[in-house]
Amino acid sequence: MLADTTARTPGLGALAPGVLARGTFLARVVDFIADNLPRWRDSPDRPPVQSERELTAQLGAWLNSAARRGGLDVVQFRTEVPDSVHKGRSLDIAVQPCGPPLLVEGRRYTLFDILLPIECKRLPTPPDPGRDDREYVASDAAAAGGIQRFKLGAHGAAHAHGLMIAYIQDDRPPEHWQRVINHWMLEIGATDPFWAGEQLLADPPTGPVQRLRSTHRRQARDTTIELTHLWIALSAPR
Secondary structure (H helix, E strand, C coil), X not given: CCECCCCCECCEXXXXXXXXXXXXXXXXXXXXXXXXXXXXXXXXXXXXXXXXXXXXXXXXXXXXXXXXXXXXXXXEEEEEEECCCCCCXXXXXXXXXXXXXXXXXXXXXXXXXCCEEEEEEEECCCCCCCCCXXXXXXXXXXXXXXXXXXXXCCCCCXXXXXXXEEEECCCXXXXXXXXXXXXXXXXXXXXXXXXXXXXXEECCCCCCEEEEEEEEECCHHHCEEEEEEEEEECCCCC
């Protein structure tokens, strides 16, 4: 996606004059989140919470504050936002315009529209009799898996791009979790052609946040969704 204009007017917003080249709007937002994940994690004021809901609430508050200070004040990061298609489902974080509408890839987005849907998961899945270890990928419990929700259109059905954030809460490196998650998808794909061949591909490591990407088939009109994955190591639960 992109911001098609560089001028700020009462009816149209952009990140800053001359900053964005065509086709870079979502990439700029994802870069902003990736840059701020370690700053949020390492903030001396951040309480050491462990639950996904508390972590995501903290992260949303941090990103909103950072956006106001860091030149991304045309967007906001809201938590527990009803999905734009399936109102009974909530997105962990939704990136939305803040103030004047934005023109993105020829479409006008108001502050009531979702620019980028975000799903957050803990790795490993917390031990609980009612939860599936493979929850980052898929779960039999009401389509509770992260990637599964995007594939089925339960999250982000109106979007071609989505973002997943993983809070890694053990001492194993991202490479371990990439192998584990790819193994889970291979297992699922062996019995369900809908998942066959889908894998996470890692970008070269450049800092404390591991970036990965994946493409997934959807049932609706034979479409696909592109997912970016940002993984940040946190302390293990005490």
